[in-house]
Amino acid sequence: MAERERRLAAPPSGGEFQARTRVMTSDDVSRAVRRMAHEILERNHGADDLMIVGLQTGGVDLSRRLADDIREIEGSEVPVGSLDATMHRDDFGLRPVMPEAATEIPGDPSGKVIVLVDDVLYTGRTVRAALDAIHSYGRPQAIQLAVMVDRGHRELPIRPDFVGKNLPTRRDELVDVHDAGVDLGDVS
Amino acid sequence: MSAMRHLLSMADLDRDDIEQLLNLTESFTEVSARQIPKVPALRGKTIAWLFYEDSTRTRLSFETAAKRLSADSMNFSVSSSSVNKGESLRDTVETISAMGVDGIVVRHSGAGAPHRITQWTDACVVNAGDGWHQHPTQSLLDLYTATRHLGDLDGRRIAIVGDIKHSRVARSNAIGFAKMGAEVTFVAPQTLLPPSLEGWPVKVTHDLDEVIEDIDICYLLRMQLERQEQSVVPTLREFHEEYGLTAARASRLKDDALIMHPGPMNRGVEIAGEVADRPNAVITEQVTNGIAVRMAVLYLLLGSGLDLVDERADVA
Numbered sequence: 338m339a340e341r342e343r344r345l346a347a348p349p350s351g352g353e354f355q356a357r358t359r360v361m362t363s364d365d366v367s368r369a370v371r372r373m374a375h376e377i378l379e380r381n382h383g384a385d386d387l388m389i390v391g392l393q394t395g396g397v398d399l400s401r402r403l404a405d406d407i408r409e410i411e412g413s414e415v416p417v418g419s420l421d422a423t424m425h426r427d428d429f430g431l432r433p434v435m436p437e438a439a440t441e442i443p444g445d446p447s448g449k450v451i452v453l454v455d456d457v458l459y460t461g462r463t464v465r466a467a468l469d470a471i472h473s474y475g476r477p478q479a480i481q482l483a484v485m486v487d488r489g490h491r492e493l494p495i496r497p498d499f500v501g502k503n504l505p506t507r508r509d510e511l512v513d514v515h516d517a518g519v520d521l522g523d524v525s
Numbered sequence: 526m527s528a529m530r531h532l533l534s535m536a537d538l539d540r541d542d543i544e545q546l547l548n549l550t551e552s553f554t555e556v557s558a559r560q561i562p563k564v565p566a567l568r569g570k571t572i573a574w575l576f577y578e579d580s581t582r583t584r585l586s587f588e589t590a591a592k593r594l595s596a597d598s599m600n601f602s603v604s605s606s607s608v609n610k611g612e613s614l615r616d617t618v619e620t621i622s623a624m625g626v627d628g629i630v631v632r633h634s635g636a637g638a639p640h641r642i643t644q645w646t647d648a649c650v651v652n653a654g655d656g657w658h659q660h661p662t663q664s665l666l667d668l669y670t671a672t673r674h675l676g677d678l679d680g681r682r683i684a685i686v687g688d689i690k691h692s693r694v695a696r697s698n699a700i701g702f703a704k705m706g707a708e709v710t711f712v713a714p715q716t717l718l719p720p721s722l723e724g725w726p727v728k729v730t731h732d733l734d735e736v737i738e739d740i741d742i743c744y745l746l747r748m749q750l751e752r753q754e755q756s757v758v759p760t761l762r763e764f765h766e767e768y769g770l771t772a773a774r775a776s777r778l779k780d781d782a783l784i785m786h787p788g789p790m791n792r793g794v795e796i797a798g799e800v801a802d803r804p805n806a807v808i809t810e811q812v813t814n815g816i817a818v819r820m821a822v823l824y825l826l827l828g829s830g831l832d833l834v835d836e837r838a839d840v841a
């Protein structure tokens with residue numbers, strides 16, 4: 338999401354992203370991932386039937402880290418996949434929409450508990466598209482949502498199950514999740 | 526990324542355009558592998574099929590592609606339409622346009638017909654074969670199939686063998702493969718070559734045995750049996766011996782060389798029956814890939830909204 342926001346804001350349609358405040362350091366992010374891994378295990382009474390799916394492109398790295406932590410905590414291997422929901426978006430004709438990267442769903446999601454992972458939750462439209470996309474692979478038992486940053490401004494009735502940080506923002510601000518942490522900034 | 530309005534000829538695409546389409550095809554190959562191979566990307570778009578020439582696989586392939594993208598289609602069959610009452614191509618196109626279509630996929634016996642159609646409609650036009658001229662989606666699916674097996678095509682050698690003269694596939698692929706860096710050789714008797722190949726990025730030989738051991742792709746064209754009465758070759762048996770991919774010749778190919786054919790095949794004419802079933806014959810895979818390629822083309826023209834970028838760039 339942050340990636341997409343940044344690209345959208347790129348020329349010719351916008352300007353350049355400038356970070357203003359570091360809201361989470363990389364250590365903060367690691368701790369949040371650790372806590373979310375615990376929460377996911379607590380909510381689902383273990384790692385059985387879990388499948389973690391990162392949304393392209395921002396959620397993919399995070400989904401692997403969550404799976405790594407779950408392995409360390411619980412000692413069991415959770416299948417990890419990635420999902421590009423571009424083809425299910427609702428903004429065709431409003432802006433250019435091109436697929437971003439590969440989708441790889443590790444096995445049949447039917448009967449599994451899918452944890453969708455993204456870096457930033459904003460309007461909720463990407464998640465809506467992802468919910469649609471997942472269903473063309475099978476019928477999961479349940480779908481849960483984990484995000485590193487919930488920045489508000491939802492346009493759909495969607496809420497996250499696991500949150501790294503709740504971050505109040507203005508609409509014209511941008512949130513960037515990267516290796517060194519999380520930045521809040523503007524487009525100039 | 527550039528915005529295409531129509532897909533008429535491989536000559537209109539540059540290497541970047543082709544690569545973009547092949548990347549996009551990769552995404553749609555994944556969609557086609559899903560339990561429910563359908564995405565809502567072209568919901569609300571209408572595509573008209575304007576097939577003035579017979580076609581089974583191309584038409585089915587396009588229709589399947591459109592369905593997997595959730596587009597609506599307007600069927601038009603020449604035999605049961607006003608064309609039989611003498612309606613001109615232009616009137617037919619304008620009538621269909623007036624009903625509100627977003628895309629027209631056309632096959633016509635006249636070379637250049639798709640280009641003319643673009644002047645009569647606001648819809649995106651896709652050429653599904655015009656006369657002996659072009660068949661760009663066939664070339665794209667061939668390029669996609671070839672790159673999947675061979676990777677980068679730079680410096681690869683492809684021989685296009687058989688009835689070059691009457692083949693839009695040969696013309697499209699000569700341009701397509703050359704643009705992707707491959708070395709293209711036409712192999713045919715003089716009677717099956719166009720009168721002039723000046724300016725074409727190809728070599729020509731009349732001897733298949735001369736090149737068979739060096740090539741990475743042996744691309745066989747359908748011998749158009751209906752032209753046999755024009756006696757372009759003495760007999761089909763002789764053609765098979767001289768220019769067909771016999772079992773003996775197929776065994777002299779490099780180990781990883783691909784055998785390709787746009788279909789429908791005449792087993793025993795351009796290709797020996799047994800050869801078509803060898804593991805390095807990727808003929809059915811070409812058909813499968815055709816759907817994903819056509820999804821990519823329809824999506825790029827009708828759904829991607831890349832033209833929005835250009836509009837914005839124009840303003841800036």
